[in-house]
Amino acid sequence: MPERGNYDIPALREKMHEHLAENAEAYPLQLELRFPQILARLVELWGTADLDHYLNSLMVADRSDRQGFPSDAAREIFRLSVIHGALGLAPKPSGTGWMGVGDLEIDRYFEKKHSV
Structure with missing residues (x-):
């Protein structure tokens, strides 16, 4: 990880x-x-369709x-992906497993996953 x-x-x-x-x-x-380095890239790409692609690449292991x-x-x-996606800059996705999921549901998912 680069130095702060x-x-x-x-x-x-x-x-x-x-x-x-x-x-x-x-x-x-x-x-x-x-x-x-990710924060710097977010700032650089914010407001572009490229940011949606970048955020997706961070969330899906390739x-x-x-x-x-x-x-x-x-x-x-x-x-951030949800907020940026609401700007409507990227082409409409055909659907993902996260479409329509709210913050509370996301929090519950992560809490369950890491409370073992």
């Missing part, structure tokens, strides 16, 4: 807050702390050598 100092975190945080606007509560603090994200970071990625 390699990124201008205050500038990234400010820009991400601008992007999120009324959804400021969805600011990805865990991504900032653990994966600043390589066997990936271990996945901690549940709190995964939850942030998913919420």
Whole structure:
């Protein structure tokens, strides 16, 4: 993981807050702390269809050598995907297993999965 100092975190945080606007509560603090390279990419791609593709690539493992994200970071990625998807920039998906799932249901899923 790159050093936190390699990124201008205050500038990234400010820009991400601008992007999120009324959804400021969805600011990805865990991504900032653990994966600043992802935060930088989110800021760079926000408002483009490319971000939807990037977020999907983070949520779906396409390589066997990936271990996945901690549940709190995964939850942030998913919420950002929902918020950004609501902007309507990407082509309409044919359907996914997450379509129509609300935040409370997502929270319950992650709590069950990691409460063993």
